[in-house]
Amino acid sequence: MAALRGAAPAAAPDSAQGSASARLPVAVLISGRGSNMQALVAAARDPRYPAQVALVVSNDPKAAGLAAAAAAGIATAVVPHRDFPSRIAFDEALDRTIRAAGCRLICLAGFMRLLTAGFVEAWRDRMINVHPSLLPSFKGLDTHARALAAGVKLTGCTVHFVRPAMDEGPIIAQAAVAIRPDDDADRLAARVLAAEHRLYPLALRLVAEGRVRIEGERAVVDAPAWPEAALLAPSAA
Numbered sequence: 001m002a003a004l005r006g007a008a009p010a011a012a013p014d015s016a017q018g019s020a021s022a023r024l025p026v027a028v029l030i031s032g033r034g035s036n037m038q039a040l041v042a043a044a045r046d047p048r049y050p051a052q053v054a055l056v057v058s059n060d061p062k063a064a065g066l067a068a069a070a071a072a073g074i075a076t077a078v079v080p081h082r083d084f085p086s087r088i089a090f091d092e093a094l095d096r097t098i099r100a101a102g103c104r105l106i107c108l109a110g111f112m113r114l115l116t117a118g119f120v121e122a123w124r125d126r127m128i129n130v131h132p133s134l135l136p137s138f139k140g141l142d143t144h145a146r147a148l149a150a151g152v153k154l155t156g157c158t159v160h161f162v163r164p165a166m167d168e169g170p171i172i173a174q175a176a177v178a179i180r181p182d183d184d185a186d187r188l189a190a191r192v193l194a195a196e197h198r199l200y201p202l203a204l205r206l207v208a209e210g211r212v213r214i215e216g217e218r219a220v221v222d223a224p225a226w227p228e229a230a231l232l233a234p235s236a237a
């Protein structure tokens with residue numbers, strides 16, 4: 001049921017953290033365009049980047065990101081959710097595919113299937129997601145239209161560890177984007193997406209370097225630089 005192209009099997013140790021000698025092998029799960037996946041692939045082209053994209057998986061054989069991944073020389077797999085009688089059966093096939101490729105961390109990047117609690121718990125603290133809002137605000141779909149309707153002046157994106165409840169889990173990193181009076185959802189989405197492409201590679205790097213620990217349900221990040229200034233919107237009279 002799952003078609004795998006070109007992946008090299010490897011051992012799958014427990015820890016998600018990389019070491020100086022080995023880059024962390026990552027599976028990126030997509031359902032569509034895959035621009036965040038491509039941002040991760042681009043970051044990992046640098047041999048000093050602590051993670052490598054070992055596999056790109058889609059639940060949709062028509063996902064445009066699959067061709068982009070293959071063109072970049074990344075192994076791809078399709079696990080078509082329609083082929084499975086239940087969510088559990090689909091998630092089991094997904095799990096097998098990811099483990100067979102030796103991946104130790106999962107990056108959800110526009111993966112539009114809800115995962116079962118069993119799958120999420122099996123990958124607890126080893127699965128991260130990018131979401132186009134400043135969580136915990138605007139979980140779910142149509143985030144930009146809802147941010148505009150609410151009249152908030154700042155929105156953005158979040159990378160977080162995945163928990164069974166949708167768009168919940170310890171927050172690793174966020175980027176804020178100012179909303180302009182003339183924005184519509186598409187214009188806003190484009191600026192937030194550009195921020196996602198900067199944020200996701202940063203967050204994955206922090207995780208792969210072992211700089212993120214979970215205390216309670218908060219992610220504590222050991223990073224060298226934090227902004228001093230607040231981002232004001234509007235910024236001046």
Ligand code: GAR
Binds near residue numbers: 035132
């Ligand atoms: C991204 O904006 C991502 O944040 C969002 O889907 C888009 C995928 O774009 N994900 C979610 O809304 C998940 N809750 P991409 O395929 O070009 O990376």
